[in-house]
Amino acid sequence: MRNVDYIIVGDGYAGLFFAHQLIKNNKSFVMYSEGKKSASQVSAGIINPVVLKKFTTFWKAQEQIDFLKETLDEIKLYTDKDFLINAPIHRIFHDENEQQLWLKKSGNTELSGFLDKNFIHIDVVKNDFLTGKVNQSARLDVNGFFMGLLSYFEKNDHLIKEKFDYRQLDPSGSTYKDIHFKNVIFCEGMGVKDNPYFSHIEVNPNKGHHIKVKLSEPIPENRTIKKKHFLFPTGNGLYFYGGTYDRDQLHHHIDQSAVDQLINGLSEFYPYDFEIAEVHFGFRPTVKDRRPIIGRHNAFGNLYVFNGLGARGILNGCYFSRDLYRFIEEEIPLHTEVSLNRFSNKP
Known part of the structure; x- marks a missing residue:
């Protein structure tokens, strides 16, 4: 025994x-x-303290970010590997109203450490209204x-x-x-x-799809780009784009409608040709x-x-x-x- x-x-x-x-x-x-x-x-492995649809944060966001970095440092001691990827999220603004809302929210105490007030333009992708950087965001090497x-x-x-x-x-x-x-x-x-x-x-499945794509024109490697979904390089010439959210189509195979949603989302801000190399999905356990x-x-x-x-x-x-x-x-x-x-x- x-x-x-x-x-x-x-x-x-x-x-x-x-x-x-x-x-x-x-x-x-x-x-x-x-x-x-x-x-x-x-x-995706996204580490993000901001809800990027409304530019808000969530319960214990700063504490969770701090504790994650401390924990990954501890894990590094026995795996000899650093799994934290310093590639901050850059949210593409849809219009000037989103720019102004971001700036307004960045003055809030709970968001001032997360919403960078200096907007930038990223080459290759469409971002006519610039992008806002989420400070303290990163990715995990999943x-x-x-x-x-x-x-x-x-x-x-x-x-x-x-x-x-x-x-x-x-x-x-x-x-x-x-x-x-x-x-x-x-x-x-x-x-x-x-x-x-x-x-x-009371956990409920939320089905998420993502695609791995080959881009004809590469994007900067030290950033994670977000509009509707997240785009970032994963190595071997591939990029992750996703993920979707679906509480209704819960069968255990690929939904073409989700793939089409991702293709359309990527096409909105990536004006060059791309090729889908892989499609993946999983079921997140969510609570009301x-x-x-x-x-x-x-x-x-x-x-x-x-x-x-x-x-x-x-x-x-x-x-x-x-x-x-x-x-x-x-x-x-x-x-x-x-x-x-x-x-x-x-x-």
Whole structure:
């Protein structure tokens, strides 16, 4: 019988950032990974403290940005890799009204550190009304992050590459197969709907598509360009463009309407020829109030859920992994805004 402090089920942002908290605090763990690409692994990796449709920010944005940078520095100590890409977002303005709104909002205390007042013109793309830079924005090297951490886990005997079998979990005896555990953390994204212990939680799928394109005229590499969607280079001569949001078309194949939406969006500001090389999609686990769902099972005190990260999976996954760890190990209460207990239909 193997003894561990934690079993983590799921290998997306929630699972990996929680695993980092365990490494940081010298806790033993195993992670169950099916080996399928999760929504996290096909995400853009955008680190953005601003809602770019309305030029607003969100709850704990500065704290989350600061904590993410601190966490990535800690991860660098044992992976020897820096996964932060310094390529700030430049939002293309549609008209002068958007310019003026940006300037007005940049005077707000909560936004002054994010909205740069100096507008610039970017060559190659159409930006007649210039672009505004989002200070403190960046990107995560998504492929590098998952490859680097999962490789580290595998080398250190933390990774189990198989589907978790709920039928073999005995919460009362704190055992799963030949493993004796203290706690299980379910970080399954939309897979939670098949989890008999947490299938009730109110997460809903939001399907997102993105395309990888070959551009006939390259764009600057040190920027992430945003109009309707995000455009940035990914290496090997390809560029990421996306992603879409769809709560209705939830089948597990490519939607041509989403691809057409991306083609039209890119064509609006990129006036040269481009070729689609790849199309990808995933299902983000979203919550109606746009806050993660974190908490302990009502009947089994050694089972926990960490889900509902939504479109800000990197920031939410990183920041709230610490809150979950402190809740379990130090009995520090969770914020009511993210606690599982805010929903009435608990198990």
